[in-house]
Amino acid sequence: MSSNPSWTDAQVPVDPVAVPPPLREVVARWGAPADAAELPAAWVNAAGGTTFRLEDRGVFCKWAPAGVGLDLAAEADRSRWAVRWLAVPEVLEHGTCPEGEWLVTRGLPGRSAVAEDWRARPEAAVPALARGLRRLHDTLPVAQCPFDWSVPHRLARAVGAVEGLLEPPPVDRLVVCHGDACAPNTLLAEGSGEAVAHVDLGALGVADRWADLAVATLSLGWNYGPGWEGTYLAAYGVDPDPVRTAYYRALWEVGP
Template identity: 55%
Template sequence: MSTEVPAVIAELAGDDTVTLVWRNELGGLTYRLDGAVVRYAKWVAAGTPEIDLMAEAERLAWASRWVAVPPVLEHGTSPGEEWLVTAAVPGTSAVNERWRGEPEVAARAIGRGLRLLHDTLPASACPYDWSVERRLRRARERFADGEGPDDWSPEHRHLGLDEARAIIERPPPLDRPVVCHGDACVPNTLLHDDGAFAAHVDLGSLGVADRWADLAVAAWSLDHDFGPGHDAGLYEGYGIEPDPVRLAYYRLLWDLA
């Protein structure tokens, strides 16, 4: 990956080695800063939709009281940009080549990590919301902006706009409200060298929702990153039987919202 390092990141790095490790679809950049200590710096252009690094900093600080997440070192904004610096935490991303060769190990660890998150963070004390109601508002905004089937994943395009809208407006009954990760895709779980769950990263959407909202994203991401057939390990690690209705609903909501 080759992208010019933003000036603020170069300044933050000083003499550290700067390596671009992730560029998301919205243009957000994540750099590894290697020096006396290892840090990670996220950068995004001001006004980028769906990315709020202040929100992530707040959520990391809140969650860190109970679970392993990257400690926030610095957050800042300027008229044209926003950045967030966190300390490194032990572990490698579950999408690392090591775990691509052992997808069943990664799937079980992701399941165990989500169960730990859901059982440990206190939903009754969480000030952040990731509910269906909130996400439906975003989906309706996207519809109003003219987005439709061509903007969705292939598995949902056959539904058409009217049918898809009707489905997401009728959510299944709430199973168990928990503090959800909000983006429980494979790269956002870190594993120890022995395959045990280590930590979660990228918690910018953390908030209270049905646990199936996280499980649906995690299972879908396993298909994308490792190919189909590995989600059984996710449910085993979590300790739950799959719920096809809720999984399908929350995949569609993720896609549209």
């Protein structure tokens, strides 16, 4: 299991989730009842991060408890930058308190690529995911990106052992990477099924495109079952690269 507290340890809750007391005033500002103890949630991960849905206002509120390693300030900065070129969450509010950190964003069209009906149709969802990532890589301007997700940057922040990772393979193509290009972080259109938006941009930055591709293809097995990597890479428009895939999956295991 990855040390990165992300999609490997996450779930879509069925029942409403308890609102942390420090967050109740925040969600009340965005339309929740002032005394709301529970709210519908779009996502919960094992680190304690929760994304609440405020459906009447069309917004989402993400909560990260202190000390869990989820940097919502970084996500806010990257979303504010990327929104000039792509459909990503518009930041409405960000704040901190001793107990944690929150991020309020405007809702986007489409639904998560791991919604039940998309998981039942991987032949449609998987190529759409790949085309969406290719569009992100082709659209976001490397020269204007102030964020780094290179191998040296990530090794400096690694939380696991890095033996064998000090010499990365040569860069194939430098792009602005999503930073967590797993299936749940892409939204697909209700009708066409095409990728229409990307979320969870906390690690977005310049890196070899295989840093994204290795993680994106790895996530397919968890969400759609085995055997979809070839379909994904073909739809993205690249041949398999076992060396870069293995390297960047190993790097993912030691930290985002």
